[in-house]
Structures are given as structure tokens and as C-alpha cells.
């Protein structure tokens with residue numbers, strides 16, 4: 229039987245992550261890979277991670293990013309960039325490539341974009357063109373220094389961290405001459421601010437300490453503004469040392485035009501157009517996707533070094549060349565193969581989820597902007613905007629039903645009508661992105677950090693030494709930071725508590741279940757039946773928990789009841805990652821045979837992926853079923869509850885759908901023993 233011949237290369241990845249027809253993205257991937265496996269790997273191997281300081285060696289990274297085009301990847305062509313339109317997929321691919329070797333380097337490349345993101349998302353046209361242009365490397369013939377940006381939200385404890393509703397940073401009116409622009413005084417102390425060693429521009433969240441200025445806002449601070457711009461002490465971090473992190477202190481005077489998004493003056497009060505929460509919500513919504521992918525990159529990057537280690541484990545002893553012990557080493561043992569498949573499948577599923585989120589974000593960006601524009605035109609802000617969307621609910625659900633209708637069964641005319649309604653498409657995508665974005669950050673980083681430990685354990689004692697190829701031990705530690713910054717798990721679970729109970733999202737889940745059942749009918753080997761049953765059970769539990777009370781009479785699904793809501797968010801993370809993995813495997817099955825490079829050996833490749841997605845679906849179903857059962861039964865007192873039989877039926881159905889899952893895992897594991905790997909890792913130890 230044909231099995232996997234070589235480790236998947238770019239041809240496979242381009243199909244899975246849908247950039248086979250995007251030459252610009254392929255070039256960006258190649259640039260990032262060149263830096264990652266060259267300069268970045270050398271810096272790590274040379275021990276640059278041993279210092280908290282920003283060194284000359286680390287600064288070489290900035291130059292490399294500038295020269296290769298990675299610095300300007302976030303900018304539009306009119307600002308000096310080279311990619312037209314939204315860039316979420318582009319940034320995600322670059323982050324994955326860099327994090328394949330070192331996530332600190334990936335963070336460094338993303339942090340300037342994060343610093344500019346408040347301006348990019350909510351700045352005025354003038355702010356956007358000025359600051360994004362300044363942060364683009366000079367073009368030939370231009371005589372200027374490139375500027376770099378940092379994002380300052382987090383403050384010294386106990387202020388902003390997870391609970392971004394409280395701000396310590398203050399803003400006051402310093403002077404306001406008649407007919408002149410007001411001058412503002414900003415006091416902000418940051419904590420853990422990335423890029424702070426070299427940033428010239430800081431976008432900072434602040435709260436008014438003056439009755440002539442309303443609420444909170446974000447402002448643009450520049451090194452050179454009158455006052456104190458103290459970069460502060462370096463953070464003594466044990467991870468991501470190739471990026472710079474410090475605790476700055478700023479006490480600066482700035483003109484009011486630096487309020488991001490602008491302001492108006494009403495009755496002598498400066499009213500910023502956006503408060504800081506509105507800005508950070510739209511910033512983090514997207515920037516969390518590449519962070520999730522950084523952790524998944526680590527899992528995928530671990531496969532080759534682990535296989536190499538396992539195969540060579542007994543060489544040099546008495547094992548004779550050509551003997552199973554010489555050729556397979558530890559790969560003779562089932563456990564090491566099975567566990568590596570778990571690591572690999574989790575990495576693939578995380579990438580499937582993260583890249584789906586990134587593609588959706590690209591599609592969603594213009595639709596969201598159009599909705600914002602039309603709401604503004606109609607004066608629909610706050611509650612009025614919410615009500616306008618609520619009115620569309622029935623049409624949105626109709627749209628979802630038609631979108632997922634089996635081929636030939638939908639009403640094409642009605643579908644086209646609904647497709648042309650921007651609000652309908654907005655509501656659908658908003659509900660989906662509202663789950664996929666925090667879901668990627670939560671599942672990829674949280675589960676990824678745990679899976680990374682598995683990868684380290686597979687290399688035994690060598691795994692926790694600096695000599696271990698692939699820097700696995702560093703990656704294990706680094707994964708914890710990815711799970712922490714841009715909002716730790718608690719923030720993502722809080723977000724999901726709201727978005728996963730949105731009726732629009734629940735309508736989507738229903739369609740996913742039906743779609744998975746159809747997939748199972750024609751393609752029984754990818755785990756679709758298992759996942760459909762698990763989703764059905766999750767949906768049942770969700771409906772039950774939303775209406776049920778515990779044996780003390782307290783509501784179960786409630787924002788304050790994190791024991792219930794957070795656990796359901798965790799369960800959902802497993803399910804959505806598995807769903808997108810299955811979808812990607814189906815695309816691979818369809819497209820790989822058409823690719824001349826992949827056509828030879830395609831059966832082995834696609835079977836291997838199908839076996840991995842079945843394995844992942846079984847694991848996801850198990851995790852979700854455990855959580856759902858604990859919640860549904862765990863708050864009772866032993867008395868029978870309404871629907872108990874139905875829940876038991878769903879559990880039984882799920883268990884029976886596991887039929888063959890372990891055989892699929894055996895097959896995938898067995899493929900690891902025959903897959904060809906290069907002689908040596910392509911970056912240094």
C-alpha cells in the first residue's frame with residue numbers, strides 16, 4: 229500500500245492554506261524562510277537568546293526585515309508596500325515561517341504592525357498615510373530614517389492586563405488657546421512593551437483625567453515630543469528573546485491631532501471619535517491570528533527533528549546497518565509513533581483553523597469597512613446599529629442555510645439576492661470571525677503549548693538541552709508566551725462566551741453538522757462522522773446549559789460562571805480546529821492529483837492526511853464529549869433531567885463513530901517509519 233513518501237513541502241502547503249495562485253504571498257514566504265533559516269537560526273545557535281538586552285546581533289533582524297520587504301508587508305502600495313488589499317493571510321504566512329525557527333523573531337516582525345494597527349484600523353486618512361509611510365523603508369532616492377512603532381496597552385500591575393477596562397495612563401488638556409489646537413499632556417507607564425528598545429512611535433491607551441476631555445482614547449506618541457520618552461528597563465524574560473521588551477515611562481506633550489481617529493469639540497469638551505476599547509477590539513481581532521499560528525508552526529517544525537532522532541537512536545551501538553534497529557531506531561516502538569502523530573495532527577489542525585481565520589479576515593475587511601461607512605452615513609451608531617443588524621437575523625439564517633445547501637439544492641436567485649446585501653454578509657462573517665479569531669488564539673496556543681511538551685518529551689533528555697535540533701525546548705517555553713500575550717486564555721474564553729452563543733453562529737454549527745454528515749456519506753475516512761456527532765453533542769449541551777439551572781437554582785450559562793462557559797469554549801476550540809482540518813484534507817484530495825509535482829505518490833499523501841484528520845477528529849470528539857458530559861451532569865444532584873436520554877443517545881452515537889479511528893492512527897503512525905527526510909536539518913543547531 230502506498231504511504232507518505234516525503235514530508236509535505238510548499239506544493240502541499242499552498243493547496244492546504246490556499247495560496248497556490250498568489251505569487252506575491254509565495255515570494256513573502258520565501259523571503260521570510262530565507263531569514264528564518266539563515267540569520268534567525270544563526271542568532272539562536274550563537275546564544276543571542278541568552279541576553280535580555282537588545283544587541284547588535286538582534287538588530288540585524290530589523291535590517292533583514294527591511295531589505296527583504298517584510299517590514300513593508302503591512303503597508304498598502306501607496307504607503308510603500310507591495311500587497312494590495314487586506315494582508316491577514318500574508319502576515320500569517322510570514323509569522324509561521326519565522327516561528328518555524330524562532331517565535332521571538334516572528335514577534336519582532338509583527339510588533340511594528342501591531343504598533344501601527346490602531347492607526348491602520350481607526351486612524352484618520354492623514355494619520356494612516358503619515359505614520360504607515362514613515363515606517364516603510366526608504367525607497368531608492370529617498371533620504372530619511374525608517375521609523376518603528378510599538379503598541380502600549382499593558383501597564384504596571386494592577387492596571388491594564390487582561391481587564392483592559394481600567395487604565396492607569398492619563399491624558400489632560402495642557403493648554404488650549406482660543407482658535408488653536410489643544411495641547412495635551414500624556415502620562416503613560418507601559419509594561420512589557422515589545423519593540424521598545426528602538427520604537428520611535430508609540431500608540432498608547434490612555435484615560436482622561438480632565439473634564440474637558442471625554443472618556444478614553446488611544447494617542448500617537450513620538451520620540452522627540454517635548455517631555456520624557458524613557459525606554460525603561462528591559463524585561464527579564466525567559467522566552468522570545470529575539471524580540472525587544474521593556475517597561476517604558478512616558479510623560480509627553482502632544483497636539484490633540486494625535487488622538488487616533490480624530491475628535492470633535494462639543495460644548496468645550498474634546499470628544500475622541502473612538503474610545504480605547506473600540507480600537508483595541510478591532511486591532512486584536514485580527515492580530516491574534518498570526519500569534520496562534522506561531523505556536524502551530526512549532527509543532528509542525530518538530531516533526532522532522534523528532535523523526536531523525538528516533539531513527540538514529542540506536543546507531544553507533546551494536547545495531548547493524550540494514551537491521552530494523554538501525555533503520556528504525558525508536559520508530560520500532562508504537563508509542564513514539566503515535567505520540568508524534570498527535571503532535572503533527574495538532575499542528576495541522578491549528579494551521580487549518582488559523583489560516584481559515586486569516587482568509588476570512590481578508591474577505592471580511594472590505595465588508596466591515598463598507599458596513600461602518602454606511603452606518604456612519606445613516607447615523608447608526610451603538611444600539612441603533614445593533615438593532616439594524618438584529619432586523620436582518622432571519623435573512624442571515626436563510627443565507628446560511630442556502631450557503632451550505634448541497635449542490636443543486638439551493639435557490640440560486642435568492643442566494644444572489646442575499647449575497648448582494650452587505651449587512652447579511654457582514655452578520656454572517658462577523659459571527660464566524662467572532663469565534664474563529666479568539667478560537668485560533670485560544671486553541672492553537674493553549675493546546676499547542678501542551679503538545680509542544682509532548683514533542684520535547686519524544687526527544688528524551690536531549691530534548692531539554694540546547695543541543696536538541698530544532699530548538700524544541702526553546703519552542704516549548706516560547707509557546708507559553710504566545711498563550712499569554714495579546715490576551716491570555718481567559719480573555720479568549722471570555723470573548724467566546726459571548727460569540728459562541730450568538731444564534732447566527734449556532735445556526736452555522738447546525739449547517740456544519742449536516743455538511744459533515746454528507747461528507748461522511750461519500751468519504752468515510754476523514755473523521756467527519758466522529759466530528760459531526762461531537763458537534764451535535766456540543767450543540768445539544770450548549771442549548772441545554774443556556775436554559776438550565778444547577779441543583780441550587782443558579783443559572784448555568786452565565787458570564788460570571790466561567791466554570792461552565794470557559795469549559796464550553798475549550799471544547800469548541802477542539803471542534804473547530806478539527807472541522808477546518810477535515811475541510812483542508814478534502815481540498816488536498818481534490819487538488820493534489822492535479823498538481824504535476826504531487827501527482828506521483830498522491831494516494832500515499834492524501835491517505836496519510838485523511839488518517840491524521842480522523843485521528844484528530846477522534847481526539848477532539850473525546851475532549852469535547854468529556855467536557856459536555858461533565859457540565860451537563862456535573863451541576864445536578866443525581867436526579868434525572870429533561871433530555872437525559874437524548875444526551876445519552878448522542879454520546880452512544882459518538883462512541884460508535886469512533887469505529888476505525890485507532891486503525892487510522894496506526895496507519896498514519898506507520899507512514900512515519902517510511903517517510904523520507906533530508907540528511908540534515910536545514911538550519912544549524
Ligand SMILES: Cc1cc2nc3c(=O)[nH]c(=O)nc-3n(C[C@H](O)[C@H](O)[C@H](O)COP(=O)(O)OP(=O)(O)OC[C@H]3O[C@@H](n4cnc5c(N)ncnc54)[C@H](O)[C@@H]3O)c2cc1C
Nearest residue numbers: 379380381382389390420421422473712713714715716718
Ligand atoms: C514578552 C511580552 C511582550 C508583551 N508585549 C506587549 C506589547 O507590546 N504591548 C502591550 O500592551 N502588552 C504587551 N504584553 C503584555 C501582555 O499582553 C499581557 O502580559 C497579557 O495580556 C496578560 O496580562 P497580565 O500580564 O496583566 O496578566 P493578568 O491580567 O494579571 O492575568 C493573569 C491571569 O489571571 C487570569 N485572569 C485575569 N483576569 C481574568 C478574568 N477577568 N477572568 C478570569 N481569569 C482572569 C488569567 O488566567 C490570566 O492568565 C507583553 C507581555 C510579554 C510577557
